[in-house]
Amino acid sequence: MADPLPCPLSPIxxxxxxxxxxxxxxxxxxxxxxxxxRFRGLLHAWPVQSxxxxxxxxxxxxKEALALPGVAAVLTAADIPGENDTSxxxxxxxxxxxxxxxxxxxxxxxxxAESPEAARRGAEAVSVEYEPLPGLVGLEEAxxxxxxxxxxxxxxxxxxxxxxxxxxxxxxxxxAMGGQEHFYLETQAxxxxxxxxxxxxxxxxxxxxxxTQEIVARVLGLPRHRVVVECSRMGGAFGGKEVQxxxxxxxxxxxxxxxxxxxRVRLPRALDMVLTGKRHPFLGRYRAGFTAExxxxxxxxxxxxxGGWCRDLSAGVLWRALLHLxxxxxxxxxxxxxxxxxxxxxxxxxxxxxGGPQGAALIEEVLTHIAQxxxxxxxxxxxxxxxxPGQTTPYGQTxxxxxxLHTLWDRxxxxxGYVEREAEIAAANRADPYRKRGIAITPVKFGIAFTQGHxxxxxxxxxxxxxxxxxxxxxxxxxxxxxxxxIRQIAAATLGLPLEWVRVAATRTDQIPNTSPTAAxxxxxxxxxxxxEACRQLRERLRPLAAELLGCPPLLVCFAExxxxxxxxxxxxxxxxxxxxxxxxxxxxxxxxGFYRTPGLSFDPETGRGRPFAYFAIGAAVSEVEVDxxxxxxxxxxxxxxxxxxxSINPLIDRGQVEGAFFQGLGWVTCEELxxxxxxRLRTAGASTYKLPSWSELPPxxxxxxxxxxxxxxxxxxxxxxxxxxxxxxxxxREALKAAIAGFGPGPVELGLPATPERVYWAIEAARRRARxxxxxxxxxxxxxxxxxxARAHP
Numbered sequence: 164m165a166d167p168l169p170c171p172l173s174p175i176x177x178x179x180x181x182x183x184x185x186x187x188x189x190x191x192x193x194x195x196x197x198x199x200x201r202f203r204g205l206l207h208a209w210p211v212q213s214x215x216x217x218x219x220x221x222x223x224x225x226k227e228a229l230a231l232p233g234v235a236a237v238l239t240a241a242d243i244p245g246e247n248d249t250s251x252x253x254x255x256x257x258x259x260x261x262x263x264x265x266x267x268x269x270x271x272x273x274x275x276a277e278s279p280e281a282a283r284r285g286a287e288a289v290s291v292e293y294e295p296l297p298g299l300v301g302l303e304e305a306x307x308x309x310x311x312x313x314x315x316x317x318x319x320x321x322x323x324x325x326x327x328x329x330x331x332x333x334x335x336x337x338x339a340m341g342g343q344e345h346f347y348l349e350t351q352a353x354x355x356x357x358x359x360x361x362x363x364x365x366x367x368x369x370x371x372x373x374x375t376q377e378i379v380a381r382v383l384g385l386p387r388h389r390v391v392v393e394c395s396r397m398g399g400a401f402g403g404k405e406v407q408x409x410x411x412x413x414x415x416x417x418x419x420x421x422x423x424x425x426x427r428v429r430l431p432r433a434l435d436m437v438l439t440g441k442r443h444p445f446l447g448r449y450r451a452g453f454t455a456e457x458x459x460x461x462x463x464x465x466x467x468x469x470g471g472w473c474r475d476l477s478a479g480v481l482w483r484a485l486l487h488l489x490x491x492x493x494x495x496x497x498x499x500x501x502x503x504x505x506x507x508x509x510x511x512x513x514x515x516x517x518g519g520p521q522g523a524a525l526i527e528e529v530l531t532h533i534a535q536x537x538x539x540x541x542x543x544x545x546x547x548x549x550x551x552p553g554q555t556t557p558y559g560q561t562x563x564x565x566x567x568l569h570t571l572w573d574r575x576x577x578x579x580g581y582v583e584r585e586a587e588i589a590a591a592n593r594a595d596p597y598r599k600r601g602i603a604i605t606p607v608k609f610g611i612a613f614t615q616g617h618x619x620x621x622x623x624x625x626x627x628x629x630x631x632x633x634x635x636x637x638x639x640x641x642x643x644x645x646x647x648x649x650i651r652q653i654a655a656a657t658l659g660l661p662l663e664w665v666r667v668a669a670t671r672t673d674q675i676p677n678t679s680p681t682a683a684x685x686x687x688x689x690x691x692x693x694x695x696e697a698c699r700q701l702r703e704r705l706r707p708l709a710a711e712l713l714g715c716p717p718l719l720v721c722f723a724e725x726x727x728x729x730x731x732x733x734x735x736x737x738x739x740x741x742x743x744x745x746x747x748x749x750x751x752x753x754x755x756x757g758f759y760r761t762p763g764l765s766f767d768p769e770t771g772r773g774r775p776f777a778y779f780a781i782g783a784a785v786s787e788v789e790v791d792x793x794x795x796x797x798x799x800x801x802x803x804x805x806x807x808x809x810x811s812i813n814p815l816i817d818r819g820q821v822e823g824a825f826f827q828g829l830g831w832v833t834c835e836e837l838x839x840x841x842x843x844r845l846r847t848a849g850a851s852t853y854k855l856p857s858w859s860e861l862p863p864x865x866x867x868x869x870x871x872x873x874x875x876x877x878x879x880x881x882x883x884x885x886x887x888x889x890x891x892x893x894x895x896x897r898e899a900l901k902a903a904i905a906g907f908g909p910g911p912v913e914l915g916l917p918a919t920p921e922r923v924y925w926a927i928e929a930a931r932r933r934a935r936x937x938x939x940x941x942x943x944x945x946x947x948x949x950x951x952x953x954a955r956a957h958p
Contacts, residue, residue: 216843233281245384330452349398601903631740638678659722696757795924828893908934
């Protein structure tokens with residue numbers, strides 16, 4: 164753990180607003196594309212897109228395009244001086260395809276022109292001859308064809324078959340989970356220009372400047388020190404700019420290198436949705452053995468992820484889905500297998516949660532299935548299966564937060580008035596045959612760290628100036644999540660400076676090299692300790708000088724609010740700026756570098772065992788809904804969230820993260836539906852056809868509370884990550900919908916994800932049919948109690 168944050172006057176723990184909040188709402192915040200107007204001779208890029216999901220490229224003719232007014236160049240694979248590869252190591256992602264296209268709309272060339280309109284006209288004038296090939300668009304098609312990008316990956320504990328056969332009750336089923344569009348407010352954007360020494364500077368809206376630097380250097384055939392990538396802020400990212408920002412930066416850089424002029428790439432919304440990857444659609448299949456009390460004994464699960472046309476980050480996404488298949492529940496015997504499927508669609512990529520939501524959704528489906536099959540309250544079944552102290556995950560990591568999980572669960576039930584509301588809902592449902600309500604509680608246990616071990620490191624550089632002000636450089640990027648605000652608080656607290664004396668600079672690869680992506684909810688957990696280490700070095704370097712000037716022992720020197728003083732005689736003090744000036748006069752260096760790596764992590768993908776996470780972030784949510792039996796439309800009546808953020812560095816920032824993550828998860832589980840046609844065209848390529856959650860989905864009661872009694876966090880200052888874990892709490896809304904549907908007829912309820920009103924309506928119709936038929940359980944193929952030899956099976 165990093166050096167403890169000092170000083171009773173520390174800004175740590177204060178609910179300070181986002182440092183750019185005022186700039187955001189007044190329009191003063193500058194994003195990547197906002198600086199395009201500063202460049203003379205700027206060229207604009209537009210893609211030439213494939214009209215096929217899968218085809219061979221026979222010929223590309225660009226003469227007509229180059230003859231058009233304003234068109235400066237047409238870039239194809241033949242113009243790439245380095246490697247035609249933008250992958251993260253798999254070698255399967257050409258920047259521009261030379262012989263074959265793999266998804267509808269894939270760019271085969273880019274036109275550079277004096278204006279966006281001229282670039283579009285030029286793209287229309289490029290002639291490409293294709294030979295169409297058979298394509299796979301649907302996930303189930305790919306599974307049937309055994310079209311794999313990666314896998315099988317396995318996690319196994321215990322003997323599933325023996326536990327399955329010994330189980331008194333059994334269930335099996337499946338769950339199809341849709342993808343999700345990132346819909347960041349700032350679409351993919353990049354600017355590239357040459358510096359005075361012939362190197363390249365790329366301003367990119369990227370979560371990973373070092374990866375973008377690597378790709379640009381690889382494509383151009385340059386050493387990395389000749390390429391500088393900078394990112395001041397992003398207008399949202401959610402994982403969509405972790406690796407998929409790099410191709411657009413590479414196009415801008417390639418165009419700049421080819422023409423000697425600055426080049427701008429910015430995708431309009433519709434084009435961004437057509438070209439970029441999404442959250443992975445998944446198909447989960449399961450067989451579960453359990454007791455009459457609803458306790459899980461055995462689980463066999465298969466997870467199939469739709470990876471799209473290339474590998475991207477899909478292997479990591481699938482691994483995290485498998486690692487979160489348990490969510491917060493003890494599974495004595497488990498056999499989990501996963502495959503990444505190749506389809507002819509956009510390459511699906513990182514998205515907030517990174518596979519964790521899909522894994523958790525499947526186990527929540529299993530537990531609700533068990534509860535409805537046994538006619539037990541789902542909350543009771545979930546409570547009975549929560550981890551207990553001393554138990555380990557299927558991959559062997561001890562759940563230190565198990566006791567806290569039970570405390571949090573019970574406290575939320577009490578705070579939300581769950582038992583009383585459950586009784587009220589039952590009475591309301593008996594009184595109204597046409598509208599039904601449902602309530603549900605679900606937990607989250609989300610592992611914090613990169614599962615790819617070498618990413619769990621960070622560097623920082625802190626510069627002190629003679630006037631006492633400080634500038635901080637670190638490897639994290641700001642995408643609206645408040646990382647820079649927290650880093651500023653951390654630096655100010657460690658140096659003992661007022662906030663306004665600390666500036667956090669834009670992220671640049673020539674300031675902090677070889678950075679990790681800002682992802683996996685670890686931006687502050689990694690970069691914060693690195694900043695603390697650099698600040699600590701400076702503070703300790705100044706301490707002997709301060710002791711000399713104050714006339715007290717070095718151990719008694721304190722730094723706070725821009726003053727340096729003796730601990731027991733605070734009247735003996737001097738201004739920090741005077742100390743900095745004196746240090747400079749005595750040739751004491753006023754700059755330092757810090758480094759941090761997360762200790763104790765390990766995971767072996769061959770055995771599926773290890774300790775991949777530094778800790779688990781936990782929480783729970785209670786959601787209540789009301790469903791219209793005639794239309795399937797529904798409204799969310801109330802949401803209560805209790806989430807563990809540890810000793811929060813900034814409670815206001817963390818509250819915003821919890822609220823935002825929940826609503827993004829709400830979109831995934833209820834209304835955001837991606838649709839492709841049989842030709843592989845995305846039919847939901849805009850806000851008019853892709854339904855985002857809005858103010859109308861905000862429930863009248865939306866209560867977020869922080870849990871402060873959790874297990875101690877090893878992260879900086881005892882804080883815990885809040886970026887991704889709360890997204891999984893939105894699964895409580897889907898489970899509440901299933902409870903409401905069960906009010907129309909007996910379960911188990913089958914409801915797709917997203918649970919659109921159409922799907923809710925058809926689930927209601929199925930429940931009504933079961934009610935009319937007088938059935939109280941799923942058919943034998945779906946749930947079968949164990950039958951002893953010689954006994955008659957229950958019909």
